[in-house]
Structures are given as C-alpha cells and as structure tokens.
Amino acid sequence: MKNYLYILALIMLSGILAACMSETNASNDEIERKQQNLSTTVNHPAVISEKKEKKDTVWLKEKSLYQFEAYDGSYEYTVFLYAEDEQSSLNENLGVKNQIYTGHYSIYLAEKDSAVAYKQEALDEAWTSSFVFNSSFNQVYPLNLGNKTFITILQPSENENSKLLLFAIKDGEIKQVQFSEDLTTIFGSEMKSIYQKYIQTAHLQGDQEWRFITWEFDEKAMTLKKKDESTLNGENGEKWYERWSKKSEIYYPFQNLKLSSDVIEKAKQGLPIGSPYPIGTNIANIKKNEPIYIEEGIADGTPYVMYPEITYYYEKTTGIVTAVSIPGERVKTSIKMIKSLFGEPDEEGYDPMNGEKRVIYNADKYAINFMPDADGNVRSIYLWKK
Numbered sequence: 001m002k003n004y005l006y007i008l009a010l011i012m013l014s015g016i017l018a019a020c021m022s023e024t025n026a027s028n029d030e031i032e033r034k035q036q037n038l039s040t041t042v043n044h045p046a047v048i049s050e051k052k053e054k055k056d057t058v059w060l061k062e063k064s065l066y067q068f069e070a071y072d073g074s075y076e077y078t079v080f081l082y083a084e085d086e087q088s089s090l091n092e093n094l095g096v097k098n099q100i101y102t103g104h105y106s107i108y109l110a111e112k113d114s115a116v117a118y119k120q121e122a123l124d125e126a127w128t129s130s131f132v133f134n135s136s137f138n139q140v141y142p143l144n145l146g147n148k149t150f151i152t153i154l155q156p157s158e159n160e161n162s163k164l165l166l167f168a169i170k171d172g173e174i175k176q177v178q179f180s181e182d183l184t185t186i187f188g189s190e191m192k193s194i195y196q197k198y199i200q201t202a203h204l205q206g207d208q209e210w211r212f213i214t215w216e217f218d219e220k221a222m223t224l225k226k227k228d229e230s231t232l233n234g235e236n237g238e239k240w241y242e243r244w245s246k247k248s249e250i251y252y253p254f255q256n257l258k259l260s261s262d263v264i265e266k267a268k269q270g271l272p273i274g275s276p277y278p279i280g281t282n283i284a285n286i287k288k289n290e291p292i293y294i295e296e297g298i299a300d301g302t303p304y305v306m307y308p309e310i311t312y313y314y315e316k317t318t319g320i321v322t323a324v325s326i327p328g329e330r331v332k333t334s335i336k337m338i339k340s341l342f343g344e345p346d347e348e349g350y351d352p353m354n355g356e357k358r359v360i361y362n363a364d365k366y367a368i369n370f371m372p373d374a375d376g377n378v379r380s381i382y383l384w385k386k
Contacts, residue, residue, distance in 0.1 A: 046075050046111040048172040052118040055082075057110050060117055065101055065133060066140040069112065070149035072169035076112035079151060079174075081105050081140055083131070091134075099135040107151070107167070107174050120174040123153070126165055132156065138189050145217060146196045150177065154189050159204070161185040170222060179215070180225040187241070192251045199224060200251050202241055210237030212244070212252035228254040230329050249292045251308050253329040259341060267363035272324045272383045275310050279366065279385050281321050283314040313384075323384035328377065335359055335372045345370075 057078065061067060066081040083103030091100045106124055110117035132155065133139050139162075143150040151174065154162040164186050166177040185203070192200040194214070203211040210232045215224040230252060232240055243250055257274045266272075270279035277286050283305060287293070294306045302323075304313045309330060313323040338359065339345070346367075347360040359370045369382040 044172045046172055047077070047109055047114070047118055049116075049118050052120075054116050054118050055108060057115055057117050060108055060110075064108075065105070068142045070142055070151065070169060071144065071147050072149070073147050075169070077149075077169060078110045078112055078114075078117070079142070079149075080108040080110070080117055081153075082108060096136070101133045101135070102130050105131045109169065109174055122167055122174045122176050123165070126167075126176050127153075127155075143191055143193055143199070144196065145193055145199065148217070148219070150191075150199070152191060154186075157185050161187055161204070162189050164201075166224070168222065170219075175222055177217075178221075178223045180223055183213075188245060190245060190248075192244075192248065194251050198227060198254075200254070202244055202252075204241075208234050208237070210241055212240070212254070214252075214254040228256075228329075228332070230254065243294055247292065250294055253308050253327040255330060255332040256309075257326075257330045259331055259333060259338075261341060264342060264361060264363050264368070267361075267366050267368050267383055270366055270383075270385065272310065272326060273381070274326060274330060275324065277312070277321065279321050279324065279383065283312055283319045283321055286312060286321070323382065325383075326381040328371075328373075328379045328381065331378060331381070334377050335370060336376065338370050338378065 057080075060080045060082060064080040064082040065086065066079075068079055070077045070079045083105040086101060086103035086105075089100050089102075091098045104124075107120040107122065108117035109120050131153075134156075137154075137156075139154045141152050143152050148168060151167040153165040153167070155165075157163045163184060167174050168177050169175075183201070186201045187204040188202065190202070194200055197216070199215045199217070201213050201215070203213065205211060212230050212232075213226060214228040216227045217223075218225055231237075240252060244252055259273070263273055272279070287305060290307065294308060296303070296305045298304070299313075302313050303316050304311050309326070311325045312321045313325075314321045342361055345359045346362045347358070349358065350356065351358050357372055359372065361368045361370075366383060366385055369384075370378050371380045371382060373379040
C-alpha cells in the first residue's frame with residue numbers, strides 16, 4: 001500500500017512539474033516575443049536625427065505648404081512640406097483665380113507630438129528642379145495602405161497627366177518608392193487604395209487607350225509591383241475613368257479570383273464566386289451593408305445595382321436578387337480554359353435576343369453563362385436562377 005501511495009505521489013508530482021515546465025516555457029516564449037518586439041523597436045529611433053537639419057514643429061505648422069499624419073507600422077508621424085525659397089502668386093485662367101506656389105521644397109519628418117522635425121534627403125535627390133503647386137489641385141496627399149502611409153507628390157505634365165513621386169517611411173527615414181515597371185506619370189491626380197492592400201492608377205495612352213494598373217507593395221524592396229493591368233479603348237475607357245474618378249472607393253475590377261472545380265457546386269446553392277451574398281438575398285440588405293456602389297438602373301426591364309466587382313439583378317416588387325454578373329477581369333481566363341476545367345458545356349451557341357455568344361453550364365436550379373469576347377476570353381460570368 002505504501003508503495004502504491006509512493007508511486008501515485010510520484011505521478012502527481014511529475015504532472016505538476018510538467019505543468020510548471022509548460023507554463024515556464026510559455027512564459028519564456030512570451031518574454032522572448034516581447035524582447036524581439038523591443039529589439040525591433042530599439043534597432044532604430046522613430047526618426048533618424050544624425051546629420052540631419054532640424055526645425056521646430058510649431059514653426060513648421062505655420063510655414064509649411066502641406067502637412068499631414070503618416071504611419072509606419074506602430075509608429076505615428078507628422079510630415080511637413082516646406083521650402084525656404086517659396087514664392088506665391090495669383091493666377092487667373094478663364095475667370096478662375098488660383099494661388100500658385102513655387103520653390104525648392106523639402107520633406108521634414110517628426111514623430112507625432114514631437115517638438116522637432118528632421119529634413120529628409122529623399123525628395124531632394126528625386127527632384128532637383130523647382131516645384132509648382134496649384135492650390136486648386138490635389139497635388140500632395142497621404143495614401144494609406146494598411147499601417148503604411150505613402151506620400152504622394154504630383155507635378156503637372158502634358159495632356160492632363162501628372163508626374164508622380166512616391167515616398168514612404170522606413171527605418172525612421174523617408175525613402176522613395178520605386179515601381180517594378182517604368183512609371184513616371186498618371187492621368188489626373190488620383191491614386192486608389194483598394195482593400196488597404198493594393199494601389200490602382202489610371203493612364204491615358206494617346207487619345208483612346210485607357211489603362212488601369214493595380215499594384216502590390218513589396219515593403220522589403222520598397223517597390224510597387226504590378227499585379228494586374230487592363231486596357232479599355234474609346235468611349236468605354238472614358239466612361240470607366242469617369243466612374244473611377246468620381247468616388248475614391250470606386251476602382252476598376254482586377255484579377256483577384258481563381259476559378260476552381262467547386263464553382264459549379266457553389267452555383268448549385270446559388271452562391272456566386274467572389275460574393276458573400278447568395279441569390280435570394282434582398283437587395284436592400286446588400287445596399288445597407290455595401291452602401292457605396294457605382295450605379296443603379298434598369299437593364300432590359302430588370303433593375304440592377306452595380307459594384308466594381310459584381311452586379312446584382314433583382315425583382316422590382318420584392319427586391320429579391322435573381323441573378324448576378326461578375327466582370328471577366330476578375331478571372332482573366334479564356335473559354336478554352338473554362339472547358340478544360342468544367343468539361344463540355346450543357347449549351348453553347350448564340351443568344352437569339354442579342355446575338356452574343358454564350359457558354360452555359362447547368363447547376364440544378366441555377367445556370368452559369370460564361371460570356372466570351374471576340375478573342376475567346378471570358379468577358380463576363382452570369383449566374384441566374386432558372
């Protein structure tokens with residue numbers, strides 16, 4: 001009996017020791033994580049000050065042409081744009097008066113609420129000429145991508161284009177952001193932040209060719225890498241740019257979906273790819289949750305609400321969604337690849353109503369129409385309830 005109690009005591013003691021060791025290991029892991037975070041924090045100060053000209057932030061707030069808050073991870077900053085030789089003049093064009101500012105501007109960076117800001121060399125190195133800023137145009141602004149702020153500086157160019165300079169904060173200094181492809185101008189003055197993950201720019205080549213380029217940021221390389229590009233011609237491109245420039249939340253659809261064999265299975269449940277709302281949802285609920293959309297109207301007698309990535313068609317009397325269409329830009333694939341993935345379609349031919357080619361797959365109570373363009377690429381994906 002004593003031996004039994006002794007063995008039992010040993011087992012309980014070993015369990016307690018194991019628990020203590022586990023807790024100790026967990027505590028050590030937590031301490032290590034904190035030390036790593038601390039190490040990351042103290043590897044460099046919030047703002048590098050060595051060998052940098054400094055100015056009082058209260059003074060800069062009064063004298064700077066532009067100032068705004070910026071972020072780099074957990075660090076918070078204030079950015080100033082100031083020129084010692086700034087000159088201002090009043091310009092009148094077609095009866096409209098604009099204040100014009102010129103000078104050799106520099107960026108000053110301060111930790112938030114700091115009394116001192118430090119001059120940054122990046123802008124001086126990227127642009128040696130005098131800057132021209134028009135008070136009526138949006139030429140300097142922050143663009144946030146997650147916990148990273150991009151500092152956008154634009155200079156007027158020909159044919160409504162703007163020369164683009166892009167900067168961000170890294171390791172306590174402002175550094176220039178490069179592009180994976182040669183990009184020196186954008187059309188107009190706007191860049192779009194999408195999902196706090198991507199940046200989109202618009203470009204006009206000649207008089208007719210509109211390009212919408214979506215970029216993804218490589219922080220380690222301080223480079224924006226091209227993720228996707230779409231080209232539109234003529235009136236269609238101009239119409240899309242008007243939409244694009246009207247609201248900051250509106251962007252051109254880009255490749256962000258990958259087709260898989262379960263698309264048909266999801267369709268059998270009325271679930272369109274790339275949307276959380278199944279067919280049968282009331283359009284009022286969708287608009288409540290997604291209040292910013294491109295347009296709403298009526299097409300062939302059916303009311304619709306159009307978003308950048310999907311269009312919902314619904315019954316006028318009930319508001320119930322009966323069909324959706326997804327732009328082909330989101331998948332960037334061909335009918336040939338569709339057949340390779342899903343097999344031969346249940347129906348292939350031309351729509352007797354509009355003469356457009358259609359490739360249809362049945363999905364129980366629903367059907368999917370992959371609509372190709374003249375080159376055989378998927379132009380639109382249409383899912384509806386039969």
